[in-house]
Amino acid sequence: MTRKAEHTGPKMNDLKIDLKSVMFSPSAPIRDAAKALDGAGTGALALCHDDGKLVGMLSDGDLRRAVLNGHSLEDACIAIACTRPVIASSPATAAYALQVMNQFDIHQLPVVDEGGVLVDFLLRKDVVEEYQLEVESRDRLRRVCISAQASIADAMAQLNEAGTGALVVCDSENKLRGLIADGDIRRAVIRRIPLSAPCESIATQKPVFASEPISPSDALHMMNEHDIHQLPLVDGEGRIVDFLLRKDLLPQTLPDMQAVVMAGGYGKRLLPLTEKVPKPMLPVGERPLLELIIQQLRKAGIHDVNLTTHYLPESISGHFGNGEHFGVRLNYSREESPLGTAGGLRLMPRPQGPFLVINGDILTGVPFQQMLQYHRAHGAMLTVGVRKYDLQVPFGVVDCDDVRITKIEEKPCHSYFVNAGTYMLEPAAWDRIPEDRRFDMTDLISALLEAGETVVGFPIMEYWIDVGRHEDYVKAQELVSKGAL
Template sequence: MSGREAISILERLLIHASATVQDAMAAIDANSRGVVLLVDEQHRFLRTITDGDLRRAILKGHALGTSLSVAIDIQGKKSTTAPVGTSREEQLSMMARAQIRHLPLLKPDGTVAELSCADLVHEDVLPLQAVIMAGGFGTRLRPLTDDTPKPMLPVGGRPLMERTIEGLQRAGISRINVTTHYMPEKIIQHFGGGQKFGVDLNYVSEDQPLGTAGALRLISEVDEPLLVMNGDILTNVDYRAMLKFHRENRAQLTVALRQYEMQVPYGVVEATDGLVSELREKPRITFLVNAGIYLLEPTVLKQIPDAGRYDMTDLINRLLAQGERVVGFPVMEYWLDIGRLDDFQKAQEDVERVRWAA
């Protein structure tokens, strides 16, 4: 690697405290290292920020536009570093002791010389099955869905579901169940058994719509976690990170969350008994919404009734009522629900621009 290339890589890793959570997301996506290095105005190293740090900031209620100086505890966590010139053997030893994958190597003035990374060993196959909910009528997308099931609508010249399967296969997920109801023959004809796409497809036919959870009762031989996702989502969410988050939180069910922001078109008045305490002009409100992707332990399937329609919201509420552990996983990567015509058009534009960032 040339010196210019090394400098370019390092520049993509560095970020200032004045940058926003969204800036850090984009930088992590661009540098493909899973981290950014926070530096001060003199480019001296402050701390490492991982995608996990950003997800935790979102869960605490910070908006994407919040500066890192507010969203991240800069002084509270001291990152492990090593002086430039440290041997590779010692670097690996330090990373193993600290249970980290990234080690900034610092110059005497505290600036970053380079980022050392441990060799990553991924499981070739993720120990879970996937379920794509592909049975919906797609009424909001008519007339496009009059003769084409929603997952088969072209996005960038390829069926949406083909992109979904490709993302699952790339993450190491090879066993995929597809629930069908509306025009199933068009889905089956295109994908067959899945061999052409490097996966093993199992089709689950719903004689009548059973809901996003009810259809799961038709899947047999489930002895590992189930990754369940709506069939109208275009995303490059990190499924490995989601499984890691699920395990670390010892969850029975993990629901993917997306931060959504809307602007109230009026001045909002805070008042008690007619006494005005605050007036905010057209405020922006940020909250977390259901992203339509779930990770379930196989024991959760026993909570689904034997008959009738049953949605994932029903299942989640039932688990919560029983005191089971349900956690939320913020999606920072690209995500778009194409259930409406304007969003479907946006998907075409995003794919054309290769816009795969949060």
């Protein structure tokens, strides 16, 4: 008789073991079993009849004890096997399988169907991995589910914590009501929708979803078909049970994107600090400002970086070299005379695809890969990172019609979007930059707009500091000392 562990629950996602490699005839000699065990690499074999019924377990320890006890290697292996192994009935959850293995101090657990036929063979290492995935899945659900009545501001904070690129909007019964993505929030900011509005008002009301169970290949097919990166899974009642990410199903391949850091400025507003040190090389904490920027690019998967230099270029190239020690490949474009915030781009070879441009005095948490997705989704020639800026008027503002007062508003606050010094460009935008003369990014944007090209704004909701003034430099130092950057 075997010891059966009763349980209920969903089965584990995948069979980790090829059953043919562990199934072995109970009447085969011990000698053959030793060879089979060595080939399987599982530490044990499942002894089964021809119909697949499990009759025993033969472990490496059983073989060693048989040799010590003088058994002939020609004896049937069932003679030395455990004929009452611990088993589990199908389906078996990873959590339950791990509990059983811990309880009986075993490293293999056969799983059988109602007729006692072997249907799975679990190893502790695989179960631990699967259990961790189950825990991560439950934790992810906790992080991605948000109430339909929660505010857009709440969704912003939760999305930042979840790191999934989207949240699932649910009702009180955890039923799927919609999907709110990073792009939905950024478009709401652009449209100046109040952040106090319910997040359901900007969510996709009929998102693509799937019913469980679904195979990884089918899930990936759905994501490819609908060009999405997240796929909610629901049960028969429409309740959210899982949230799949494309990166879980497919090794993450980041677009081959390069970046340009405009590092040629004088930094006159930071004198006397920049008298002998270019602004990008000013220390922020224990490292130069430019090193923090390059670190942020590397974390985003960008490894080809161009630096445009002008003022004291040797102090930059002498510190970074070819970039090998900083995890990137660096190329330098030296401006003999200042070419503005865009002109220096023509000193580098024409990019083959979308490329990022960032000013060399910007510290930011902008998700550059999401910015690229946003850029592509809107078919933009150029995407400008924009930052919301509130201007508080310290007086009551009066509207007059001739001498008559028509309206008075006490200390109004006006909101604007300001250029945040971060851009995503198409190669065709690079073509519009003239050679060998000063040309600013504002000139390029104006030229593209006049030509009817699409230029869009990407709202930056993450941290952003323009280290251009003494007070900003002090603020950056404080944030680094607190570990906030």
